[in-house]
Amino acid sequence: MTYEFTFEFIGDDEASTKALTSLYRWFREDLAAADGAKVELAANAEPDGMGAADVLCMALTQLTAIGGLAVAFASWRDARSSAPPVRIRFGEATLELTNASAEQLAAALHALATTGESTSADPDDPAPSAATPEA
Numbered sequence: 001m002t003y004e005f006t007f008e009f010i011g012d013d014e015a016s017t018k019a020l021t022s023l024y025r026w027f028r029e030d031l032a033a034a035d036g037a038k039v040e041l042a043a044n045a046e047p048d049g050m051g052a053a054d055v056l057c058m059a060l061t062q063l064t065a066i067g068g069l070a071v072a073f074a075s076w077r078d079a080r081s082s083a084p085p086v087r088i089r090f091g092e093a094t095l096e097l098t099n100a101s102a103e104q105l106a107a108a109l110h111a112l113a114t115t116g117e118s119t120s121a122d123p124d125d126p127a128p129s130a131a132t133p134e135a
Contacts, residue, residue: 010085
């Protein structure tokens with residue numbers, strides 16, 4: 001089975017584009033050793049998408065690789081003075097986060113991949129909680 005996640009930054013277009021490109025490079029280097037991991041830039045399938053490369057697509061072939069994905073994202077975010085909020089999609093479910101720890105993010109991504117339901121990775125939540133998927 002392949003677990004496909006889409007990352008999209010929320011907010012200022014220029015800052016989002018820079019963050020997306022930076023995260024893409026970070027994932028390419030950090031997750032290159034991950035067995036079967038694939039990362040690419042793509043156009044958003046949504047009608048209001050920005051255009052050429054406005055989302056990052058990550059495909060993992062092993063559910064256990066989600067922890068590495070969470071650590072890589074948290075490390076990338078922690079290496080920056082500021083990073084825009086990000087929306088992560090898995091199928092129809094979404095996860096929006098601003099400042100979750102790697103552990104909280106890993107738990108939320110795992111819940112997203114195994115239940116297909118939107119989750120929370122808010123640092124104030126002790127554990128991710130399922131919510132109704134966004135329409």
